[in-house]
Amino acid sequence: MAQQPQAGKVGESPSEKRGKQIAASKLRKDVGSGETIRRSPRDKESDLDRAPKWEPRYAGSNRLKGKVAIVTGGDSGIGRAVCALFAREGADIAIVYKNNISDADDTAAIVRSEGRDAILIKADVGKTSAGEKIASRVLAKFGRIDILVNNAGEQHPAEDIRDISPEQLQLTFATNIFGMFYLVQAILPHLKKGSAIVNCTSVTMYQGSGGLLDYSATKGAITAFTRSLSENLVDKGIRVNAVAPGPIWTPLNPRGGAPAKKVATFGETTPMKRPGEPNEVAPSFLFLACDDSSYMSGQVLHPNGGTIVNG
Numbered sequence: 001m002a003q004q005p006q007a008g009k010v011g012e013s014p015s016e017k018r019g020k021q022i023a024a025s026k027l028r029k030d031v032g033s034g035e036t037i038r039r040s041p042r043d044k045e046s047d048l049d050r051a052p053k054w055e056p057r058y059a060g061s062n063r064l065k066g067k068v069a070i071v072t073g074g075d076s077g078i079g080r081a082v083c084a085l086f087a088r089e090g091a092d093i094a095i096v097y098k099n100n101i102s103d104a105d106d107t108a109a110i111v112r113s114e115g116r117d118a119i120l121i122k123a124d125v126g127k128t129s130a131g132e133k134i135a136s137r138v139l140a141k142f143g144r145i146d147i148l149v150n151n152a153g154e155q156h157p158a159e160d161i162r163d164i165s166p167e168q169l170q171l172t173f174a175t176n177i178f179g180m181f182y183l184v185q186a187i188l189p190h191l192k193k194g195s196a197i198v199n200c201t202s203v204t205m206y207q208g209s210g211g212l213l214d215y216s217a218t219k220g221a222i223t224a225f226t227r228s229l230s231e232n233l234v235d236k237g238i239r240v241n242a243v244a245p246g247p248i249w250t251p252l253n254p255r256g257g258a259p260a261k262k263v264a265t266f267g268e269t270t271p272m273k274r275p276g277e278p279n280e281v282a283p284s285f286l287f288l289a290c291d292d293s294s295y296m297s298g299q300v301l302h303p304n305g306g307t308i309v310n311g
Protein backbone atom coordinates (compact mmCIF):
# COMPACT_ATOMS: atom_id res chain seq x y z
CA MET A 1 0.00 0.00 0.00
CA ALA A 2 1.35 3.44 -0.93
CA GLN A 3 2.09 5.69 2.06
CA GLN A 4 1.16 9.38 2.04
CA PRO A 5 4.02 11.77 1.23
CA GLN A 6 5.08 14.13 4.03
CA ALA A 7 4.76 17.19 1.76
CA GLY A 8 5.31 20.45 3.65
CA LYS A 9 5.75 18.72 6.98
CA VAL A 10 7.75 20.92 9.37
CA GLY A 11 8.54 19.64 12.85
CA GLU A 12 7.48 16.40 14.49
CA SER A 13 4.38 15.05 16.16
CA PRO A 14 4.55 14.52 19.95
CA SER A 15 4.60 10.74 19.42
CA GLU A 16 7.50 10.98 16.95
CA LYS A 17 9.46 13.09 19.45
CA ARG A 18 8.62 10.68 22.24
CA GLY A 19 9.86 7.75 20.09
CA LYS A 20 13.19 9.51 19.66
CA GLN A 21 13.46 10.21 23.39
CA ILE A 22 12.73 6.58 24.29
CA ALA A 23 15.38 5.49 21.77
CA ALA A 24 17.83 7.93 23.40
CA SER A 25 17.14 6.65 26.91
CA LYS A 26 17.52 3.02 25.78
CA LEU A 27 20.82 4.00 24.19
CA ARG A 28 21.96 5.58 27.47
CA LYS A 29 21.07 2.35 29.26
CA ASP A 30 22.81 0.11 26.70
CA VAL A 31 25.94 2.23 26.56
CA GLY A 32 26.27 2.52 30.34
CA SER A 33 29.77 3.72 31.07
CA GLY A 34 31.08 2.45 27.71
CA GLU A 35 31.55 4.71 24.72
CA THR A 36 29.68 2.95 21.98
CA ILE A 37 27.44 0.01 21.20
CA ARG A 38 27.34 -2.43 18.31
CA ARG A 39 24.09 -3.67 16.88
CA SER A 40 23.61 -7.38 17.35
CA PRO A 41 22.72 -9.42 14.26
CA ARG A 42 19.25 -9.97 15.71
CA ASP A 43 18.65 -6.30 16.63
CA LYS A 44 15.76 -5.48 14.29
CA GLU A 45 15.05 -2.11 12.74
CA SER A 46 11.43 -2.58 13.77
CA ASP A 47 12.52 -2.65 17.44
CA LEU A 48 13.23 1.09 17.26
CA ASP A 49 10.64 2.99 19.27
CA ARG A 50 10.04 5.34 16.41
CA ALA A 51 9.69 3.07 13.36
CA PRO A 52 11.55 4.33 10.26
CA LYS A 53 9.23 4.80 7.27
CA TRP A 54 10.56 2.76 4.38
CA GLU A 55 7.35 2.11 2.42
CA PRO A 56 7.24 3.46 -1.15
CA ARG A 57 4.88 6.43 -1.31
CA TYR A 58 3.49 6.00 -4.80
CA ALA A 59 2.53 3.36 -7.33
CA GLY A 60 5.32 1.95 -9.50
CA SER A 61 5.72 2.86 -13.16
CA ASN A 62 8.22 0.24 -14.41
CA ARG A 63 11.13 2.68 -14.29
CA LEU A 64 13.52 -0.20 -13.53
CA LYS A 65 11.67 -2.99 -15.32
CA GLY A 66 13.90 -6.01 -16.00
CA LYS A 67 16.94 -4.47 -14.26
CA VAL A 68 19.13 -5.99 -11.58
CA ALA A 69 20.39 -3.78 -8.75
CA ILE A 70 22.97 -4.41 -6.04
CA VAL A 71 22.23 -2.45 -2.86
CA THR A 72 24.94 -2.57 -0.18
CA GLY A 73 23.65 -2.01 3.34
CA GLY A 74 20.30 -3.00 1.83
CA ASP A 75 18.87 -4.66 4.92
CA SER A 76 17.91 -1.58 6.93
CA GLY A 77 17.42 2.18 6.94
CA ILE A 78 17.93 4.00 3.66
CA GLY A 79 19.02 0.78 1.93
CA ARG A 80 15.77 -0.97 2.84
CA ALA A 81 13.71 1.91 1.45
CA VAL A 82 15.81 1.83 -1.75
CA CYS A 83 15.26 -1.94 -2.13
CA ALA A 84 11.50 -1.53 -1.61
CA LEU A 85 11.20 1.32 -4.13
CA PHE A 86 13.46 -0.30 -6.75
CA ALA A 87 11.44 -3.53 -6.47
CA ARG A 88 8.21 -1.59 -6.88
CA GLU A 89 9.73 -0.11 -10.03
CA GLY A 90 10.47 -3.59 -11.43
CA ALA A 91 14.05 -4.43 -10.38
CA ASP A 92 15.37 -7.66 -8.91
CA ILE A 93 17.65 -6.92 -5.98
CA ALA A 94 20.86 -8.28 -4.45
CA ILE A 95 20.73 -7.18 -0.82
CA VAL A 96 24.22 -6.98 0.66
CA TYR A 97 24.40 -6.92 4.46
CA LYS A 98 27.14 -7.38 7.02
CA ASN A 99 25.57 -8.92 10.13
CA ASN A 100 21.92 -8.21 10.42
CA ILE A 101 20.21 -11.31 9.07
CA SER A 102 16.85 -10.45 10.69
CA ASP A 103 16.62 -7.16 8.86
CA ALA A 104 17.98 -8.72 5.65
CA ASP A 105 15.27 -11.40 5.72
CA ASP A 106 12.59 -8.75 6.28
CA THR A 107 13.87 -6.66 3.36
CA ALA A 108 13.97 -9.71 1.06
CA ALA A 109 10.33 -10.36 2.00
CA ILE A 110 9.46 -6.75 1.11
CA VAL A 111 11.11 -7.13 -2.31
CA ARG A 112 9.26 -10.41 -2.95
CA SER A 113 5.96 -8.85 -1.87
CA GLU A 114 6.44 -6.45 -4.80
CA GLY A 115 6.65 -9.46 -7.13
CA ARG A 116 10.42 -9.21 -7.66
CA ASP A 117 13.26 -11.57 -6.79
CA ALA A 118 15.86 -10.97 -4.07
CA ILE A 119 19.08 -12.62 -2.98
CA LEU A 120 20.84 -11.99 0.29
CA ILE A 121 24.62 -11.69 0.26
CA LYS A 122 26.45 -11.55 3.58
CA ALA A 123 29.69 -9.67 2.98
CA ASP A 124 31.94 -7.14 4.65
CA VAL A 125 32.37 -4.64 1.81
CA GLY A 126 35.59 -3.37 3.39
CA LYS A 127 37.37 -6.65 2.67
CA THR A 128 39.31 -6.80 -0.59
CA SER A 129 37.61 -10.05 -1.62
CA ALA A 130 34.06 -8.75 -1.12
CA GLY A 131 33.66 -7.20 -4.58
CA GLU A 132 34.39 -10.45 -6.44
CA LYS A 133 32.24 -12.47 -4.05
CA ILE A 134 29.25 -10.15 -4.52
CA ALA A 135 29.66 -9.92 -8.31
CA SER A 136 29.88 -13.67 -8.78
CA ARG A 137 26.82 -14.35 -6.59
CA VAL A 138 24.72 -11.78 -8.46
CA LEU A 139 25.81 -13.01 -11.90
CA ALA A 140 25.15 -16.64 -10.94
CA LYS A 141 21.63 -15.75 -9.81
CA PHE A 142 20.52 -13.05 -12.26
CA GLY A 143 23.06 -13.15 -15.12
CA ARG A 144 23.44 -9.38 -15.27
CA ILE A 145 24.12 -6.22 -13.25
CA ASP A 146 22.57 -2.88 -14.21
CA ILE A 147 22.69 -0.74 -11.08
CA LEU A 148 25.05 -0.48 -8.13
CA VAL A 149 23.95 1.41 -5.03
CA ASN A 150 26.97 1.88 -2.75
CA ASN A 151 25.10 2.61 0.47
CA ALA A 152 26.78 0.57 3.26
CA GLY A 153 28.29 2.78 5.90
CA GLU A 154 29.42 2.94 9.50
CA GLN A 155 29.68 5.88 11.87
CA HIS A 156 31.16 6.16 15.36
CA PRO A 157 31.06 9.44 17.28
CA ALA A 158 34.17 10.91 18.93
CA GLU A 159 34.41 14.45 20.30
CA ASP A 160 38.22 14.36 20.51
CA ILE A 161 40.36 13.30 17.52
CA ARG A 162 42.64 11.44 19.95
CA ASP A 163 39.75 9.13 20.80
CA ILE A 164 39.69 7.71 17.26
CA SER A 165 41.74 4.52 17.41
CA PRO A 166 43.82 3.43 14.40
CA GLU A 167 41.57 0.36 14.11
CA GLN A 168 38.44 2.50 14.03
CA LEU A 169 39.93 4.88 11.48
CA GLN A 170 40.84 2.02 9.20
CA LEU A 171 37.48 0.29 9.60
CA THR A 172 35.49 3.42 8.82
CA PHE A 173 37.52 4.09 5.68
CA ALA A 174 37.41 0.40 4.67
CA THR A 175 33.62 0.19 4.92
CA ASN A 176 32.65 3.63 3.68
CA ILE A 177 35.03 4.23 0.76
CA PHE A 178 37.44 1.34 0.07
CA GLY A 179 34.45 -0.97 -0.36
CA MET A 180 33.17 1.23 -3.17
CA PHE A 181 36.45 0.74 -5.04
CA TYR A 182 36.43 -3.04 -4.55
CA LEU A 183 32.86 -3.40 -5.76
CA VAL A 184 33.22 -1.15 -8.80
CA GLN A 185 36.45 -2.95 -9.76
CA ALA A 186 34.63 -6.30 -9.62
CA ILE A 187 31.45 -5.38 -11.48
CA LEU A 188 32.84 -3.01 -14.10
CA PRO A 189 33.43 -5.72 -16.73
CA HIS A 190 29.74 -6.62 -16.47
CA LEU A 191 28.25 -3.13 -16.70
CA LYS A 192 26.90 -1.93 -20.03
CA LYS A 193 25.93 1.35 -21.64
CA GLY A 194 22.99 2.69 -19.61
CA SER A 195 24.17 1.24 -16.30
CA ALA A 196 24.17 3.50 -13.27
CA ILE A 197 26.17 3.76 -10.04
CA VAL A 198 24.73 5.74 -7.11
CA ASN A 199 26.89 6.37 -4.03
CA CYS A 200 25.75 7.49 -0.60
CA THR A 201 27.65 10.48 0.77
CA SER A 202 26.30 12.80 3.51
CA VAL A 203 25.45 16.36 4.47
CA THR A 204 28.35 16.07 6.96
CA MET A 205 30.68 16.23 3.96
CA TYR A 206 29.35 19.70 3.10
CA GLN A 207 28.72 21.13 6.57
CA GLY A 208 31.50 19.41 8.45
CA SER A 209 30.81 17.52 11.67
CA GLY A 210 33.05 18.08 14.69
CA GLY A 211 31.96 14.85 16.37
CA LEU A 212 32.28 12.68 13.24
CA LEU A 213 35.78 13.46 11.95
CA ASP A 214 36.60 10.11 10.37
CA TYR A 215 33.08 9.52 9.06
CA SER A 216 32.72 12.94 7.42
CA ALA A 217 36.19 12.56 5.88
CA THR A 218 35.07 9.32 4.20
CA LYS A 219 31.97 11.10 2.92
CA GLY A 220 34.18 13.80 1.40
CA ALA A 221 36.16 11.07 -0.30
CA ILE A 222 32.93 9.54 -1.63
CA THR A 223 31.88 12.80 -3.29
CA ALA A 224 35.32 13.21 -4.89
CA PHE A 225 35.23 9.56 -5.98
CA THR A 226 31.77 10.06 -7.49
CA ARG A 227 32.91 13.02 -9.58
CA SER A 228 36.13 11.32 -10.69
CA LEU A 229 34.50 7.98 -11.48
CA SER A 230 31.89 9.85 -13.50
CA GLU A 231 34.62 11.39 -15.66
CA ASN A 232 36.29 8.01 -15.92
CA LEU A 233 33.20 6.08 -17.06
CA VAL A 234 31.18 8.63 -19.00
CA ASP A 235 32.52 7.49 -22.39
CA LYS A 236 31.29 3.98 -21.64
CA GLY A 237 27.76 5.35 -21.17
CA ILE A 238 27.82 4.55 -17.43
CA ARG A 239 26.58 7.35 -15.18
CA VAL A 240 27.86 7.88 -11.62
CA ASN A 241 26.04 10.12 -9.15
CA ALA A 242 25.54 10.42 -5.40
CA VAL A 243 22.97 11.24 -2.73
CA ALA A 244 23.90 13.30 0.36
CA PRO A 245 21.21 12.69 2.99
CA GLY A 246 20.75 14.96 5.99
CA PRO A 247 19.69 13.44 9.35
CA ILE A 248 17.52 10.44 8.51
CA TRP A 249 15.73 8.29 11.07
CA THR A 250 17.38 4.84 10.65
CA PRO A 251 19.18 2.50 13.08
CA LEU A 252 22.53 4.21 12.29
CA ASN A 253 22.32 7.03 14.85
CA PRO A 254 20.10 5.62 17.63
CA ARG A 255 21.99 2.30 17.65
CA GLY A 256 25.53 3.53 18.16
CA GLY A 257 26.28 6.24 15.59
CA ALA A 258 25.46 9.20 17.84
CA PRO A 259 25.55 10.02 21.55
CA ALA A 260 22.19 9.76 23.34
CA LYS A 261 21.84 13.53 23.75
CA LYS A 262 22.00 13.97 19.96
CA VAL A 263 19.53 11.15 19.36
CA ALA A 264 17.00 12.85 21.65
CA THR A 265 16.87 15.92 19.39
CA PHE A 266 17.92 14.30 16.12
CA GLY A 267 17.10 16.36 13.02
CA GLU A 268 15.66 19.33 14.91
CA THR A 269 18.31 21.81 13.75
CA THR A 270 17.39 21.38 10.07
CA PRO A 271 15.16 24.07 8.51
CA MET A 272 12.30 21.50 8.55
CA LYS A 273 12.99 20.89 12.27
CA ARG A 274 12.72 17.11 11.97
CA PRO A 275 14.70 14.10 10.73
CA GLY A 276 13.88 12.74 7.30
CA GLU A 277 12.47 9.28 6.72
CA PRO A 278 14.20 6.66 4.55
CA ASN A 279 11.31 6.82 2.07
CA GLU A 280 12.00 10.53 1.61
CA VAL A 281 15.54 9.66 0.48
CA ALA A 282 14.94 6.58 -1.68
CA PRO A 283 13.36 8.58 -4.56
CA SER A 284 16.67 10.45 -5.03
CA PHE A 285 18.40 7.09 -5.51
CA LEU A 286 15.68 5.98 -7.93
CA PHE A 287 15.94 9.16 -9.99
CA LEU A 288 19.71 8.75 -10.33
CA ALA A 289 19.46 5.01 -11.07
CA CYS A 290 16.86 5.26 -13.81
CA ASP A 291 16.83 6.92 -17.21
CA ASP A 292 14.95 9.98 -15.90
CA SER A 293 18.41 11.34 -15.02
CA SER A 294 19.96 10.38 -18.39
CA TYR A 295 21.68 13.79 -18.74
CA MET A 296 23.19 13.77 -15.23
CA SER A 297 26.51 12.34 -14.10
CA GLY A 298 28.99 13.34 -11.41
CA GLN A 299 26.24 15.13 -9.45
CA VAL A 300 24.89 14.98 -5.90
CA LEU A 301 21.26 15.27 -4.72
CA HIS A 302 20.51 16.65 -1.24
CA PRO A 303 17.47 15.24 0.61
CA ASN A 304 18.38 17.03 3.84
CA GLY A 305 15.41 18.94 5.27
CA GLY A 306 16.22 22.21 3.54
CA THR A 307 19.83 22.82 4.55
CA ILE A 308 21.49 24.86 1.80
CA VAL A 309 24.85 23.42 0.76
CA ASN A 310 27.11 24.14 -2.16
CA GLY A 311 27.81 21.46 -4.76
Ligand SMILES: NC(=O)c1ccc[n+]([C@@H]2O[C@H](COP(=O)([O-])OP(=O)(O)OC[C@H]3O[C@@H](n4cnc5c(N)ncnc54)[C@H](OP(=O)(O)O)[C@@H]3O)[C@@H](O)[C@H]2O)c1
Binding pocket: 072, 073, 074, 075, 076, 077, 078, 079, 096, 097, 098, 099, 100, 101, 103, 123, 124, 125, 126, 151, 152, 153, 154, 155, 175, 200, 201, 202, 203, 244, 245, 246, 247, 248, 249, 250, 251, 252, 253
Ligand atom coordinates in the same frame (compact mmCIF):
# COMPACT_ATOMS: atom_id res chain seq x y z
N1 LIG B 1 20.92 8.08 8.77
C1 LIG B 1 21.48 9.23 8.50
O1 LIG B 1 21.23 10.25 9.17
C2 LIG B 1 22.44 9.34 7.34
C3 LIG B 1 22.81 10.62 6.90
C4 LIG B 1 23.69 10.74 5.83
C5 LIG B 1 24.21 9.60 5.23
N2 LIG B 1 23.84 8.37 5.69
C6 LIG B 1 24.41 7.20 5.03
O2 LIG B 1 23.37 6.35 4.61
C7 LIG B 1 23.91 5.04 4.43
C8 LIG B 1 22.95 4.04 5.03
O3 LIG B 1 22.86 4.26 6.44
P1 LIG B 1 21.49 4.22 7.24
O4 LIG B 1 21.33 5.52 7.88
O5 LIG B 1 20.43 3.67 6.40
O6 LIG B 1 21.86 3.23 8.45
P2 LIG B 1 21.70 1.67 8.67
O7 LIG B 1 20.29 1.27 8.59
O8 LIG B 1 22.44 1.37 9.92
O9 LIG B 1 22.47 1.07 7.42
C9 LIG B 1 23.85 0.88 7.37
C10 LIG B 1 24.03 -0.37 6.57
O10 LIG B 1 25.41 -0.58 6.24
C11 LIG B 1 25.68 -1.96 6.44
N3 LIG B 1 27.10 -2.11 6.70
C12 LIG B 1 27.83 -1.47 7.65
N4 LIG B 1 29.12 -1.87 7.56
C13 LIG B 1 29.18 -2.76 6.54
C14 LIG B 1 30.23 -3.52 5.97
N5 LIG B 1 31.50 -3.43 6.40
N6 LIG B 1 29.92 -4.37 4.94
C15 LIG B 1 28.66 -4.46 4.48
N7 LIG B 1 27.63 -3.75 4.98
C16 LIG B 1 27.90 -2.92 6.00
C17 LIG B 1 24.83 -2.38 7.61
O11 LIG B 1 24.67 -3.80 7.59
P3 LIG B 1 24.22 -4.61 8.92
O12 LIG B 1 22.85 -4.07 9.27
O13 LIG B 1 24.17 -6.03 8.49
O14 LIG B 1 25.24 -4.32 9.96
C18 LIG B 1 23.55 -1.62 7.30
O15 LIG B 1 22.77 -2.33 6.41
C19 LIG B 1 25.29 5.07 5.08
O16 LIG B 1 26.28 5.18 4.08
C20 LIG B 1 25.26 6.32 5.92
O17 LIG B 1 26.54 6.87 6.09
C21 LIG B 1 22.97 8.22 6.73
